[in-house]
Amino acid sequence: MKTVSEEQTTKHHAIRSFVRREGRMTAGQKRALSELLPRFDISQQSKQKQKDFFDSSRPVELEIGCGNGDAVLAMAESRTEHNFLAVDVHRPGIGKLLIETESRQLTNISVSDLDINILLTNVIPDGSLFRVMIFFPDPWHKKKHHKRRLIQVPFLSSILAKLIPSGELHIATDWQDYADHIVNVLEQIPALHNVSENGSYTSRPTHRPETRFERRGLKLGHEVFDIITRKSS
Ligand SMILES: C[S@@+](CC[C@H](N)C(=O)[O-])C[C@H]1O[C@@H](n2cnc3c(N)ncnc32)[C@H](O)[C@@H]1O
Incomplete structure (x- = not known):
């Protein structure tokens, strides 16, 4: 018996970042x-x-x-x-x-x-996660769908609360527009420090495996952006 269920989605999360497809x-x-x-x-x-x-x-x-x-x-x-x-x-x-x-x-x-x-x-x-990874979240590239994007200030604030001090948040995307949006959202959460020298993107660190959606993006000629931030200690 599940102890929590989808019905428990709070009002705040009424706009879903996904469409369930069993396929x-x-x-x-x-x-x-x-x-x-x-x-x-x-x-x-x-x-x-x-x-x-x-x-x-x-x-x-x-x-x-x-x-x-x-x-x-x-x-x-x-x-x-x-x-x-x-x-x-x-x-x-x-x-x-x-x-x-x-x-x-x-x-x-x-x-x-x-x-x-x-x-x-x-x-x-709260305070339990060493690292949170979100690799190639759905880009919801049409402007009218941007509200469905997973990476938003309230969502990242909840992630921040779950990280241990110095815990890491690692996001990767192959959509320049989403990458810019993510950097912009992160700038609104000062307790998450971007580890890249110029405060934006890094190249893929060796500890991150290449993913299925990444390979799809690379085949289409997309650039890949890794965004790594660390919580204040
Ligand atoms: C574009 S796929 C990327 C999959 C994989 N990370 C990769 O790079 O190959 C994004 C995934 O995020 C999942 N997803 C989206 N919103 C979610 C949510 N709120 N909770 C859990 N999973 C979610 C989707 O079901 C989908 O499988």
């Missing part, structure tokens, strides 16, 4: 969602287990919008001493991630198929 799901993904999700889903764990996940001595990294989970799988394999929480409302992607988590016998990944705003309100404690 085609393989038999394996369906099995993973019914059999493995209860085991790996943070919101289905007891309050004590959630507390243990966030309170452990292991740094916790949150990936928001993990898609099929390729990046979080690579990071969990290379940073075995860290815990990872991978979140995406796209259930076929979560199904794929669960299949791989089980077959690679990874024990440092938890997942959720809920809107991240629900987890921020109900599950993730």
